[in-house]
Each structure stands twice: as C-alpha cells, then as structure tokens.
Amino acid sequence: MAGNGRQLAATAGSGGLATFTLVTPSLNQGAFLEETIRSVLAQGYPALQYIVMDGGSSDESPGIIARYSRWLTDWQSAPDAGQSDAINRGMAMGTGEICGWLCSDDVLTPGALLTVGRYFAERPECQWLVGAADFVDLTGAKLDRSQGCLDSDMALLDYWRWGMPGHAVPQAACFWRRSLWQKVAGLTVGNHLAMDFELWLKFQELADLHVLDETLAVCKVHSGAKSWRQRRRLYAARRRCALAAARRRGVPLAGILWRKSAWALAWRFKSLWGKWEASSLFDGCKRRERR
Numbered sequence: 628m629a630g631n632g633r634q635l636a637a638t639a640g641s642g643g644l645a646t647f648t649l650v651t652p653s654l655n656q657g658a659f660l661e662e663t664i665r666s667v668l669a670q671g672y673p674a675l676q677y678i679v680m681d682g683g684s685s686d687e688s689p690g691i692i693a694r695y696s697r698w699l700t701d702w703q704s705a706p707d708a709g710q711s712d713a714i715n716r717g718m719a720m721g722t723g724e725i726c727g728w729l730c731s732d733d734v735l736t737p738g739a740l741l742t743v744g745r746y747f748a749e750r751p752e753c754q755w756l757v758g759a760a761d762f763v764d765l766t767g768a769k770l771d772r773s774q775g776c777l778d779s780d781m782a783l784l785d786y787w788r789w790g791m792p793g794h795a796v797p798q799a800a801c802f803w804r805r806s807l808w809q810k811v812a813g814l815t816v817g818n819h820l821a822m823d824f825e826l827w828l829k830f831q832e833l834a835d836l837h838v839l840d841e842t843l844a845v846c847k848v849h850s851g852a853k854s855w856r857q858r859r860r861l862y863a864a865r866r867r868c869a870l871a872a873a874r875r876r877g878v879p880l881a882g883i884l885w886r887k888s889a890w891a892l893a894w895r896f897k898s899l900w901g902k903w904e905a906s907s908l909f910d911g912c913k914r915r916e917r918r
Contacts, residue, residue, distance in 0.1 A: 715816065760845065
C-alpha cells in the first residue's frame with residue numbers, strides 16, 4: 628500500500644528556512660507509531676516533507692498511517708530489505724535540503740525542527756548537527772540524557788566508548804544537509820544494526836559536527852527494541868564499522884587495539900581505586916565510632 632498525502636514542498640519555507648525531509652521507518656510498532664507521527668506533525672515547520680516507510684506491518688500500523696495520510700507527504704506499507712533500505716528509499720522520495728530520520732518509538736520535542744532549521748539557516752557552513760536526546764522508560768520516567776558530542780577525530784574509532792560523554796551522536800537528535808548524505812550514498816542496506824554509527828563515521832570524514840545543547844528528541848528504552856534485543860551483535864557491528872573507517876583513514880589497527888587495551892586497564896584501575904577509597908572511608912568511620 629502507498630499514498631501521497633500532499634505534494635512535495637520543494638521551495639524554502641517562510642523565514643528563509645530550508646525544506647526539511649524527515650523519514651520514519653517502522654515495522655509492527657503500532658503501540659508507539661501514532662505518538663511518533665503526532666510529535667512530527669505538531670512541529671509547525673513551514674516546509675516539512677514527512678514520509679513514513681512501513682515494512683508491511685501485520686499490526687495496527689497500516690491503519691494508523693492511513694488515518695494520518697492526509698498530513699503526510701508520502702507513505703508506504705510494503706515489505707522492504709530492512710530499516711536501512713526503508714530509510715534510503717524514504718530519503719529518495721523527498722527533496723528537502725535538511726534531512727533526518729525518526730524511529731517509530733521515538734518522538735521529537737516541541738519546536739525541535741524549527742530550532743534545527745534556524746541553526747542551518749544561520750550557519751551555511753554547517754553540514755551536520757546534533758543536539759541531545761532524553762531516554763525514558765515506557766512510563767515516561769527519565770532514565771538518562773545523551774548530549775551529542777565528538778571530542779576528537781578518534782571519538783568514533785574508540786567504538787567501545789560509544790554513548791559515553793564525548794563519544795555520542797544520538798540518532799534521533801542528529802540532522803544533516805542532503806548534499807552530505809548524497810556524498811556518502813546514504814546508508815549501507817546490509818547494515819541492519821549499526822547503520823547510524825557507520826553513517827556518523829562517514830560524515831565525520833567529510834565535515835565537522837556542530838553541537839546544540841538542547842534536547843531535540845525523546846527515545847523510549849524497552850525490551851522490544853532491536854538495539855536492546857541484539858545488543859551484542861550491535862557492539863560487534865560497531866566494531867566492524869570502526870575498524871573499516873580506521874583503514875580508510877590510514878589509522879593502524881594495532882593502534883586502535885592498543886587504545887582499547889589501555890582504556891580498559893585505566894577503567895579497571897579506576898574501578899579498583901574507587902572500591903579501595905570506599906573501603907578506606909568505611910574503615911575510618913568504624914575506627915572513629917570505636918573511640
């Protein structure tokens with residue numbers, strides 16, 4: 628099934644804001660999809676192309692999409708070759724200068740797209756941009772906040788530190804110019820787990836990442852999420868992507884492995900030192916109590 632809710636907006640929006648293409652890939656995420664769609668449609672962005680790519684869901688997703696189809700730029704509900712394929716095809720259906728994707732269990736914060744659009748309009752040198760994302764459980768309770776930032780050219784090559792401060796690019800809070808997307812030819816269709824990590828590695832080789840200290844998205848953490856169910860495979864996929872990038876950049880693989888070993892040793896030492904300090908403090912307290 629497919630539909631075309633409204634004609635593509637191919638011109639700049641009011642206030643000089645560029646056209647924005649946002650894609651939501653989804654498969655059997657009917658429990659979350661409507662909230663995601665509503666968070667995008669409520670943005671009030673003047674030149675938004677919103678495209679929903681459903682992989683042929685067997686739950687209530689097709690009905691939800693059809694209900695909102697009049698406000699969507701385009702949508703499809705048919706089998707695909709996976710999430711990366713759906714995102715690539717969705718991006719190709721749009722023409723927006725600024726791009727991003729939002730998974731069907733994430734939401735945008737109010738005004739997020741306007742914030743991003745204005746930043747790109749005011750800084751023509753910016754090729755990709757990241758803000759922060761809040762992570763919540765299914766009750767909405769906040770678990771963590773991830774501020775996007777890469778503190779060095781090696782930040783992504785240190786794949787074992789992914790998600791730590793200075794080594795994070797929360798996908799739902801990251802946006803880029805279509806010209807940069809085209810230079811890297813989009814996502815690797817066969818990468819079903821670490822497609823965003825691989826994309827950031829390629830982007831980093833071409834342009835500096837700009838950072839906004841604003842929360843642009845909220846991401847749900849739940850046991851049904853692919854990144855949670857297949858977290859070991861995801862780690863291995865990030866490792867493969869990082870080592871491939873190191874080869875492209877001429878960084879010796881031995882150097883990457885040495886950095887990992889040194890970091891693991893330092894982390895272990897810090898952990899043991901913290902336990903020793905806590906034990907010493909406890910012993911000191913007990914001695915004072917006995918006096």
